[in-house]
Amino acid sequence: MENNIFIKVQEAISDSCGIEKEEIKGHSSLFNDLNIDSIDMVDILYTLESEYDIELKVSDINKEAIQELGDEPFEIDNIITEKGLQALKRKIPDIPKEGLQYGISVHEVIRMISVKMLCNMVEIKLLEKTEST
Amino acid sequence: MNLNLDTKIILISGATGGIGEGICQAFLEEKAMIVPLFRGHSERLNPLFTWMENHGISKDMCQPENFDLKDKSKSKKLVQSVLEKHGKIDILVNCAGKSMEKPFLLHEDEDFNEMLDLNFTSLAVLTREVLRPMMKQRSGSIINISSLLSHRFGRGVTAYAAAKAGVDRLTESLASEMGKKGIRINSICPGVIETKMSNALTFNLGDQLMERTPLGRYGKPEDIAQACLFLASEKTASFITGQRFVVDGGISLL
Ligand SMILES: NC(=O)c1ccc[n+]([C@@H]2O[C@H](COP(=O)([O-])OP(=O)(O)OC[C@H]3O[C@@H](n4cnc5c(N)ncnc54)[C@H](OP(=O)(O)O)[C@@H]3O)[C@@H](O)[C@H]2O)c1
Numbered sequence: 001m002e003n004n005i006f007i008k009v010q011e012a013i014s015d016s017c018g019i020e021k022e023e024i025k026g027h028s029s030l031f032n033d034l035n036i037d038s039i040d041m042v043d044i045l046y047t048l049e050s051e052y053d054i055e056l057k058v059s060d061i062n063k064e065a066i067q068e069l070g071d072e073p074f075e076i077d078n079i080i081t082e083k084g085l086q087a088l089k090r091k092i093p094d095i096p097k098e099g100l101q102y103g104i105s106v107h108e109v110i111r112m113i114s115v116k117m118l119c120n121m122v123e124i125k126l127l128e129k130t131e132s133t
Numbered sequence: 134m135n136l137n138l139d140t141k142i143i144l145i146s147g148a149t150g151g152i153g154e155g156i157c158q159a160f161l162e163e164k165a166m167i168v169p170l171f172r173g174h175s176e177r178l179n180p181l182f183t184w185m186e187n188h189g190i191s192k193d194m195c196q197p198e199n200f201d202l203k204d205k206s207k208s209k210k211l212v213q214s215v216l217e218k219h220g221k222i223d224i225l226v227n228c229a230g231k232s233m234e235k236p237f238l239l240h241e242d243e244d245f246n247e248m249l250d251l252n253f254t255s256l257a258v259l260t261r262e263v264l265r266p267m268m269k270q271r272s273g274s275i276i277n278i279s280s281l282l283s284h285r286f287g288r289g290v291t292a293y294a295a296a297k298a299g300v301d302r303l304t305e306s307l308a309s310e311m312g313k314k315g316i317r318i319n320s321i322c323p324g325v326i327e328t329k330m331s332n333a334l335t336f337n338l339g340d341q342l343m344e345r346t347p348l349g350r351y352g353k354p355e356d357i358a359q360a361c362l363f364l365a366s367e368k369t370a371s372f373i374t375g376q377r378f379v380v381d382g383g384i385s386l387l
Contacts, residue, residue: 016268046265
């Protein structure tokens, strides 16, 4: 199934942005390597939402880290806390660690999203969906 | 001139109003299929169905949906339902609106909310939901029925005028975001058009305003509807986006 999700994600990115599928690798960063913009991102998410009948938000990328922190703040004034950064490293193993330095904003983390991370987001949503039915 | 609108699906809010009905008729005359929005009883659309019958247009070309624009959280569901039934939305006409005439100092807090909620926020939410499938189609045209008051005159209608100014700015800024996806967004700014909404104004002013209008008459819903067809069609307006079209018989020249 994982592989299947990757193929669908690849297709969604290719359709939305006109990028050749072969160029879309698991480790490719959507914003930095594939140069998509935030409108393309909405387009990609909409395609995946329709494909899998799930709801996706880019901010979901931080969801698990936020949940792990419980009452501890994940961000203060949009800057991710030290604990928030640690939680992100634990919860999103694929995130480029060198980018996770104190001072980065929530928005900057979103910009680090890779194809593989997007696949994971879809997978988590699909699991949540099967658990709730 | 064939505007190539005959295979198009048009979603129209405010279809039970004077201008909305005129817009529905104009698209039907171009053989497009319309999805007019109404709230409450579907009999509200009876005049339109009667008009269709008199013009030999099949009932199937009009597929109404019951929707109160204030139920913003249901906008997504509405769009999904239209997509399930008709497969696509090519054109969205945001025509629902409400004005409020009262001196600024007499406005209650609620009045500001009401004016913004219907004239601006619900339009923005419906537009957002329709844009998602349009982005997939890589085409689409959105027409916002704004008002001349968005940028001219406005004494006694401040909250309404401000909400309509918001619609125009939304049109302009959204057009620059969406151009890349093949979607055009424009607004039409009507002057005084003879409908229920302008009744009080035209009644109070008698012929005064009409005489001052360079073209010597008030507008009719058809005047707005024809501008709408022009902006909707790729044949006539494929290179036009983010614009504000004033249709006012020249009154703004005063
Ligand atoms: N007439 C003018 O001189 C003039 C001038 C400038 C701009 N405009 C603009 O043109 C548009 C159409 O106006 P009009 O003259 O045709 O006015 P109208 O005859 O009063 O029609 C208004 C339309 O908006 C709908 N509407 C209001 N609240 C709604 C809600 N909560 N949910 C769904 N629909 C709702 C009405 O539905 P109901 O029938 O259910 O109330 C009706 O279909 C408006 O946006 C208006 O601001 C008009």
